[in-house]
Amino acid sequence: MSRSVVGTRSRTRRATREALAELAIPLPRMRVVDVLREASLSAVRAPARTLLNALGTILGVAAIVSIMGLSGTARGAVSDSFDVLRVTQVTFVDSEQDRTVGRDGRAAGSSLTLRAQESVAGLNGVVDAGLFWQFADGRPQPVRRFRTQGPADLSTPSLPLNVASARALTTNRAVVVQGRLFDAGMEDRHARVGVLGVVAARSLGVTRVDRGPVVYVRDTPITVVGVVGDVQISGTMLNALTLPTTTAEDLGLDGEREIIVRTAPGAAQTIAGQGPFAISPLAPGRVTALAPPDSSLLRNQVQSSLTSLLLALALIALAIGVVAITNVTLLAVMQRRSEIGLRRAMGAAPRHIALLVLTEAAATGTIGGFAGASLGTLTVAVVAAAKGWPPVLDPMVLVAAPLLGTLAGVLAGAYPARKATRITPIEALQR
Amino acid sequence: MIELDLDAVAVTYPGVPPVPALRPTSLQIRAGELVGVVGSSGSGKSTLLNVLGLLEHSTAGVYRVRGVDTAVLTERGRTALRGVQFGFVFQAHHLLADRTARENVELPLLYRKVPARLRRRAAVQALRRVGLGHRLDALPGTLSGGERQRANIARALVQQPRVLLCDEPTGALDSASSEDMVGLLQGLNQDGLTVVVVTHEQWIAARLPRRLRMQDGVVVEERPDGVTPGERTDGVTTGGRP
Numbered sequence: 001m002s003r004s005v006v007g008t009r010s011r012t013r014r015a016t017r018e019a020l021a022e023l024a025i026p027l028p029r030m031r032v033v034d035v036l037r038e039a040s041l042s043a044v045r046a047p048a049r050t051l052l053n054a055l056g057t058i059l060g061v062a063a064i065v066s067i068m069g070l071s072g073t074a075r076g077a078v079s080d081s082f083d084v085l086r087v088t089q090v091t092f093v094d095s096e097q098d099r100t101v102g103r104d105g106r107a108a109g110s111s112l113t114l115r116a117q118e119s120v121a122g123l124n125g126v127v128d129a130g131l132f133w134q135f136a137d138g139r140p141q142p143v144r145r146f147r148t149q150g151p152a153d154l155s156t157p158s159l160p161l162n163v164a165s166a167r168a169l170t171t172n173r174a175v176v177v178q179g180r181l182f183d184a185g186m187e188d189r190h191a192r193v194g195v196l197g198v199v200a201a202r203s204l205g206v207t208r209v210d211r212g213p214v215v216y217v218r219d220t221p222i223t224v225v226g227v228v229g230d231v232q233i234s235g236t237m238l239n240a241l242t243l244p245t246t247t248a249e250d251l252g253l254d255g256e257r258e259i260i261v262r263t264a265p266g267a268a269q270t271i272a273g274q275g276p277f278a279i280s281p282l283a284p285g286r287v288t289a290l291a292p293p294d295s296s297l298l299r300n301q302v303q304s305s306l307t308s309l310l311l312a313l314a315l316i317a318l319a320i321g322v323v324a325i326t327n328v329t330l331l332a333v334m335q336r337r338s339e340i341g342l343r344r345a346m347g348a349a350p351r352h353i354a355l356l357v358l359t360e361a362a363a364t365g366t367i368g369g370f371a372g373a374s375l376g377t378l379t380v381a382v383v384a385a386a387k388g389w390p391p392v393l394d395p396m397v398l399v400a401a402p403l404l405g406t407l408a409g410v411l412a413g414a415y416p417a418r419k420a421t422r423i424t425p426i427e428a429l430q431r
Numbered sequence: 432m433i434e435l436d437l438d439a440v441a442v443t444y445p446g447v448p449p450v451p452a453l454r455p456t457s458l459q460i461r462a463g464e465l466v467g468v469v470g471s472s473g474s475g476k477s478t479l480l481n482v483l484g485l486l487e488h489s490t491a492g493v494y495r496v497r498g499v500d501t502a503v504l505t506e507r508g509r510t511a512l513r514g515v516q517f518g519f520v521f522q523a524h525h526l527l528a529d530r531t532a533r534e535n536v537e538l539p540l541l542y543r544k545v546p547a548r549l550r551r552r553a554a555v556q557a558l559r560r561v562g563l564g565h566r567l568d569a570l571p572g573t574l575s576g577g578e579r580q581r582a583n584i585a586r587a588l589v590q591q592p593r594v595l596l597c598d599e600p601t602g603a604l605d606s607a608s609s610e611d612m613v614g615l616l617q618g619l620n621q622d623g624l625t626v627v628v629v630t631h632e633q634w635i636a637a638r639l640p641r642r643l644r645m646q647d648g649v650v651v652e653e654r655p656d657g658v659t660p661g662e663r664t665d666g667v668t669t670g671g672r673p
Contacts, residue, residue, distance in 0.1 A: 016508035019499045025515045027507060028542040038541065045529035342525045345486060346539040347514020347590070349507050425513075426486045 028349045035352075039359035043367070050364055053328050056412070057368025057405045058375060060321020064314040065376025065393075065401050066383075071310040072392035073384045088127070089233065090272050091290040092120070092259040092279060111280040111287060112257040114187075114245060117165055119278040120259055125267030130168025131245055133255035134236065135161040143241055144216040145204050159200050160240040161217065163248040163255065169195070171260050172231045179209035179226030186225075187244040194222045194247070197238035201227045215241065218251055233260055318408065325368075325412035329361050333416045337423050345425035357417040358410060365409020369402035376401070433498070434594060434625050435460040435483055440492030442478050452478040454648040455492060460627065462593070465620040467636040468629045469653075470645030476629045477598055479645065483627060484596045485513040497593075514542055518587030522599035524579040526571040532558060532582045533567045539590045557585040561615060577608030584615065594625040601635060613638055 020027065043050045097110045114131060121129040135141065140158030164172070166184045174181060174195075182193045194215070196206060206213050206224055214221045222243065231237045243253065259279065263271045272291035276284035333340070340353055348356075377393060384391035435458075442453040453475045460466055460483075470476045481487035482494065485501060494501045496516060504512060518539075526535045536554040545553070558564055561581040571579055580600060587595055597616065601609035613635055620626045628639065636642050642653040 012503070012505055015503040016505045019503050020508055020511055022499055023497055023512065023516070025511050026543070027511045028514055029544045030542055031544050031546075034541050034547070037547075041530070041534075338525060339527060342527075343538065343542075344510070345484075345513070345519055346586075347510060347542040349510050349542070352542060424486075426481060 028347050028352065030348075030352050030355070035355050035359050038356055039363050042356075042360050043363050049332055050367065053325065053332060053361070053364040054368035054371065056321045056324030056328060057365050057408050058372040059324070060318045060408060061369050061372025061401050061405050062375035062379065063317035063321075063372075064404065065373050065397055066379040067310045067314045067317070068397045069376060069380030069391065069393040070383055072394060073380060073387075073389050088263050088265055088268055089291075090261040090263060090268050090275065092261065092275050093288050093290065094257060094280075094286055095288050096283075096286040097257060110254075110257050111283070112259050114165060116279040117167060117259055120261055120271075120275050121167065123271055123274055123278055125264050125271055127262045127264055128167060128171040129259055129261040130171035131165040131257060132168040132172075132260055133163050133257040134240075135163060135248065135253040135255045137255065138162075138236060138240075141217070143204065145206075146216070157203050159203070160236060161248075161253055162237055162240040162242040163245055163253060164237075164242050165245050168260060169228075169242075171262050172233045172237065174228045174237065175230040176226050177229035179224070181226055181228075182244050187246050190246045190250055191244065192220060192222050192247055193225045194241050194243045195226045195228050196224050197240050197242070198227055198229045199239040200241055217241070217243075217253075220251055222247075318404070322408050322412045325361070325365065325408060326415055329357070329364075329413055329416040330419065333357060333420045333423075340420055340423045341425050344423065350421035353423070354417040354421045357420045358413045361409040361413025361416070362406050363409070365405040365407070365412070366402050367405070368409070369405020372405060373398050373401035432462045433459050434462040434464075434496070436495040436498070437482070438493040438495070440482060440489045440494050442475075442482060442487065443490045451648050453482065453489075456650045457492075458643070458650055460594075460625065462625055463620070463623055464641060465617065465626045465639055466628070467639035467642045468627065468645060468650075469631060469633065469636040469642060471631065474645040475648040475650075476631075476645050478648075479650065480596050480598055480627065480629050483594075484517045484519060485509045514539065515590060516593050518584075518590065518592035518595045520580070520584050520587050520595065520597040520600045522602040524571070524583040524603075526579060526582055526586075528571055531568045531570055532563060532574065532585075535571065535582060536586045536589050539586065543590065553589050554585070557589040558582065560588060561585045575608075576604055577611060580604060580608070580612060581615070584612075584619075588619070592624075594627065595619065597626065597628045599630055600628065601630065601632065609635070 092112065094109075094111045097112070112131060117129055117131045120126060138160045141161050142156045143159045143161075144156050166182055166187050169181045176195075177198060178201075179195075181195055182191065186193050196204065196215075201207075201224075204215060206215070206227070209224050209226055213224045215224060216222070222241070224241075228237055228242070243251075248254070259275075261271060261275065268291050272289035275289050276287035279287045343353060343356075344350075377398065380391050380393055437456055437458040439455045439457055440453065441451065441455045444450040444452055456479070468476050468479060478487065482489050485496075496512060501509065501512070526532075527538070530538075533551065533554045536557050537550045540550045540553060555564070555567060558567060558581075561584050563578060563581050563585060566574060566578060566582075569578075571582070574582060580603070584595075584600075595616070600616070601612050604612060609632075616626055616628060617638070628635070630636055644651045644653050
């Protein structure tokens, strides 16, 4: 703004002040309490218009509260899932395992043995631990249903051969659909037994196990004691024949061993650190722990992603709300041109009109904020109840929601207020 | 004392060609006068009233209120002067439907920082003055046409203006209510208030001591006997009680 324009305005203001002083007329002024009273009266006396005005805020704030509440609730559920399924599992592998099988069938250099399994199982915080491996990296091996197999072995089915300690079956939470699992006693006795996965049993034609059906692995008869229908960790068991570790060693069926450990929630990181010493006290460095990321870190990562996504949705909802309120407020201003013109004719300065429109929009926004917070809370409660989740809603969200409504009202009222100041008093007379 | 002084004031609306709503007019209205402005529709009556009430800017000439040139005023200054100097009575009452009669009458005082208690007292006095003391808390929708127009006048009076500008105040009233209204305006004038009444009804104009006739944007003084002498060559009409 140039100096001359400022100077002219200043002179004009001075001339106005002098002229009004000559007539003993004060400049129009309005008390703050009267602005608030007028705004609240307009809001209260025209409930339909207020409700229409507030609707955008109600929906916007309700969306935000719902999203924040539901994201918090869902985060809790997701965290629980991670705690139960992921962060309680640790797997140990021997990075220097010599896979050369000795005359006794044992892998000559593996530190992962039944004894190591027991050492790990004894650690504080371990719920269960089991030794497990797949023969030939899980490539299918001939498994015959009978000792002699037809004119040719063309029809001999092939199955992956899994090897598990009795504890590994329970660690895996194997669910038996027929018969039973082999136990530590059978394992100690080098019993020629095994369990079939439900898919493998179907492919071998084993429909019942109560009569002790036999399958042949390398011409060695293996009595099927049970059929497994579900496991939680080693899913390959469903399509495989699983043998006890001692039996597998007798048959020379070794592979890349691992000890699967299920820990108490929050203990995975500790067990991952202690496990190598329990397994191989003299050379812990050769044992590698495959633990999931720290649970809090994992949770934070998931929560961060979830929150960012949902916050973006919430902001979009708020923006839609602000645009909606702006439209409705603008419409209300246009409908009230006559009233605004009348107020101007009676001595209201443009700034008073702007203040009234803004205050009314803010009051409507605040009312909408309260109503939206209530609606959002109700939504969170209903959805959480339907899903069986405990509802989680940060109290700060409930405190901030009405303020957000006020802010949305002020933002949405700014443009209509500016438009309202341009309404001239003459318009009141012309209508 | 000259209350309002128009010196060659004109209003021309832009257009092709420009529309002269009020041709150069010089007019003086003294304090305490009761002036009627008559004329057919479109003759410029309302434009004259709007210029007098600072609702509309003139495009030429000088307009003085109690000797002060209004051209020096900013918009806020014009608003201040309008709010204190003038009371407006509109044909359509423009009462806010969601406010009681008392709350409607209080409105002009909101912009003068008058405390609520004093506003209420002033509004009640104004309503009693126009004979509506018994309808203080009535909503406009429950008032008769005559009562609404009285509330309209009470709202114009509440700020104790020096000049009352009335635009067709009886336009929406029946003959009995119109008679009351004219009596009320005459009574206010006798109390010292300057009153300017725009009307198209001859019988009302006939009861006013000074009459101005408007035709095609030109103001012509009518003599008390009802004879229109025609526009003076200098275009000046001066007032005062006949």
